[in-house]
Amino acid sequence: MPPEMVGWSRHGWVRLGEGWAGCLRSPLAEAEREEVADWCRAGRPLVIARGRTGDGAGELRLGLATPDKRRIGLHVAADAVAEHWRPLPLAEAVETAPEAWRAMLAELVLRALALGVRPAVYGSLAWQHRTELGYVRPDSDIDLLFAPRERWQLDGLLDLLTAACDGTPRLDGEILLPDGAAVAWRELAGRPARLLVKGPAEVSLRDLPSVLTLFDREDAA
The missing domain is CATH 3.30.460 (Beta Polymerase; domain 2)
Structure with missing residues (x-):
């Protein structure tokens, strides 16, 4: 993990910047991409999830959970992050x-x-x-x-x-x-x-x- 990402643990939170889609490291279905885009435009955050073996340095796994219990997982470069908070x-x-x-x-x-x-x-x-x-x-x-x-x-x-x-x-x-x-x-x-x-x-x-x-x-x- 790069030094600037120390403390970016599971259950922390991030807000993605405008160019997040260009930082995807794994593809999203079109409907999921649109939902994430709407979510981010509303200024809402995503949660940091557990990484996976083989993920590169400076990459994050994120989760979006909706009130009706749907889940969307994202795999992005940390450059996509505009703000970060601890749990x-x-x-x-x-x-x-x-x-x-x-x-x-x-x-x-x-x-x-x-x-x-x-x-x-x-x-x-x-x-x-x-x-x-x-x-x-x-x-x-x-x-x-x-x-x-x-x-x-x-x-x-x-x-x-x-x-x-x-x-x-x-x-x-x-x-x-x-x-x-x-x-x-x-x-x-x-x-x-x-x-x-x-x-x-x-x-x-x-x-x-x-x-x-x-x-x-x-x-x-």
Whole structure:
């Protein structure tokens, strides 16, 4: 990854510039190209998706999700990007959530911050906040993203999320590992022998001790 693209992780956001179509690295169907063009003309962003093995340096995989749950994937050169943001902090999105959820989400933010971790959000709530369109439904999950650096933070987060997970809305999402990969927090909380881990461009299985050791190294640093 070029130095200027460090931090352009999954669940981040971009707004494409006017010449984005000339930066495509994989073709789009004509109807999809027109829809993306309309989306970009409205000033709406796209989300950064996981790359694929073989993608070139300075290339991005992006996603467009519509309120009716259609998905369009784009493969573009980073030169197409006019603006870039990191994953959306949950604190910024609380007021976008249904009113009945706000107190719980605000409390979750405070308790995560007390552990030294700033929670982010992706999925339907993030799309609704970024676009002002109607993505969140009564049965929507909240997809959360946490990046603990030390083992005590990880353990505290898993305890916090496990205690809150049976309420409404359902809390899903990922723990970002110190090496940049991610694992579903629910899976990690179950302490299975092997975990499905999502890397920047691949998905693999890792044994639990090797994942936990990443946080132990951070403690020792």
